[in-house]
Amino acid sequence: MEGRGARIGEAxxxxxxxxxxxxxxxxxxxxxxxxxxxxATVRSPHPHARIVRIDTAEALALPGVHAVLTHADVPGRKLHGAMVVDQPVLAMDTVRFHGEPVAVLAADHPATARRAAALVRVVYEVLPPLTDPDSALAPDAVRVQPQGNLVRHVRVRRGAAQRGELPHADVVVRGEYETGVQDQAFLSPESGMAVPAADGGVDLHVATQWIHVDHEQVAASLALPGEKVRVRLAGVGGAFGAREDLSMHVHACLLALRTDRPVKMCYSREESFLGHAHRHPARMTYEHGATREGKLVYVKADIILDGGAYASSSPAVTGTVATCSVGPYEVEHVRVDVRTVYTHNPPSGAMRGFGAVQTCFGYESQMDRLARALDLDPVEVRTRNAVRQGSVVANGQVLDHPAPVAELLGRLRAMPLPRQEAAPSGSATAALCMGTPVPGRVVRGVGFAAGLKNVGFVEGFDDYSTARVVLELHEGLPRVRVRTAAAEVGQGLVTLQAQIARTELDVETVLVEQGDSGFGDAGPTSSARQSYVTGGAVKAAAEAVRTRVLRRADELLAGAGQGPAAGVSRGAVVDGNGAVLLDLAKVLAEGAVAETVEWHHRPTRPLDDGTGQGDSVFQFAFSAHRAVVDVDVELGLVRVVALDCVQDVGRAMNPPALRGQLHGGSAQGLGLALMEEILLERGEVRTTSFTDYHLPTTADVPRMRTEILECADAHAPYGLRGAGEMPHVTSPAAVAAAVRDATGRALARLPVRPEDILGLHHRKEDPA
Structure with a gap:
């Protein structure tokens, strides 16, 4: 892709x-x-069962079917997993969740493939599923995994909690909170194509978030050396975390190698709901103690996450939940326990916000409870406790970069509220849709939320990215080529790489090339890290190219008694005053200049096993939202009138794209707050289409005001701060707070349903 013009900070x-x-x-x-x-894939209709027999004969006899494969046909490692290798490529003796792949097949037409999948006869011995995460650690609980049902337990102990006690507080508020299962709901379902190669290997073209980890897992299951498996990024229609795990990757490759034909797999929407990990549902018990003046004394929390049948990203999510459990507030004494457990529910894994979304709903609901108990303004109680640069957060880490939480909240409060129109004639529901409250029935509420989350990988993981920058002559003019293996999933990384190269080398024409598994690792497109880490790698490589160009220019200038060269500007080498010394084309006439750099962020370290303390994060991000809602208290309907956001981004690299991230994340958070939830019934997924799984539309999302703060982080490239996840962290809590303000109800669960607003708490569905 080729771009022209914009530098860092420009549109x-x-x-x-x-x-x-x-x-x-x-x-x-x-x-x-x-x-x-x-x-096509044959999937288990049961959340827990023993496989007695798989009969593929009838499917193989269908004209047009070329192969039907089971776990016995996996030549290499039969399990996969980016963090814990525990998930079968194809189920072996047991299925552990509804929708688990049992067999795969290839046919010459998609309709034939679907017919053949229905002809694969699987005999199951149905077993009782464990679906309640609260009972997963009971001594008599069914074991989901052989090693037991605990994925990870993180303890956070600060201050007096390290001695097993908590100090006295003048005011204590307690609450129990719950979040449901949110789906990433990306535009394009899982899909890709595997092509057998002449060397006996395979080329996999797939929509993914991390080319290299996919490559490692696929090669291991195929029992092929790495050089015979090539993973290439195909066009990605959204990700939000769901493409961090394997889906059809190994299946398509197995079929291509067996049939010696290219094999394409494309999930239906129903398969997509069944075939990827979702956001962890959480159950949280919080206790906050404070002084009469509203200063936090201690926070105590017990959090259970349902990890589902396999680990996926659960170990890392557990750490994030623990680290972010107290929020952007100064608290000297902290006692938090976070446990993630295995169940026979569908696997939970990465989704935008990565655990910080659930905790934000919990601790921000508590801050509202505290404000009511103290008769304080909700913004005031937050501001009195807000962290700042130099503060210590839950994991004992000192914030050595800006943390302008109080300013974020102050700017939100200063924004004018939307005007409240007079009630029209006609029905109250029509009035609600028009944003014109009916006195006594349609009530307006305002809610605030602030939050924090780590950027990038944590706990000692060596997070890095690799970039190659080439400065060359192309048709007589300087051109830059940039190559990384970073996945462009819609966030605009391709644009950013060109902006960085153009800024550092001041050359108009920049070509960004997509790397594959044969090029250096760039890590995943997740945790708002690519601008920081891959951006840092491109910046470092471009700087190294510039240094070599100037060295070469000095050699050329020395004979003419000119120099020294100080920089590159507008296709020329210039001195310290900006005067042109030499045309860049003359320097490049001797050949292109290329540099490859592997760039690492600041080191982190693991959390202490006993206390959860440690400098585990290289950067925190902060945001705040204010929501304004109108609620029909007789029907339980909610209209979001305004959803305003203020966020510190360190440096706005591409302002329009950044605002798009803020808008998109906020809208996705609105969905979690009011409508998005996958429903389960004894482990069986009942929400398998967008008819049942409700997403916000343009009619649901209000116009949003955004303010961007640029408080540069001196440790980061250009001072930037990862920005993509934070809008989704704080917007659900703000919307829930606004509905709570309008109705006076506790509303301790997301999404907020009409029956919750009406006080009808009985649910037929069994939420995960």
């Missing part, structure tokens, strides 16, 4: 924007190859 148009807007962009589901076959 840069997306090179793929027009294609996506007009339908011309090629997503992974658009892949095609001559002679390709279509893959």
């Amino acid at each position: 840069a148009p997306r090179p793929d924007g027009l294609l996506k807007a007009t339908g011309g962009f090629a997503y992974s589901s658009d892949l095609w190859a001559a002679g390709m076959l279509w893959g």
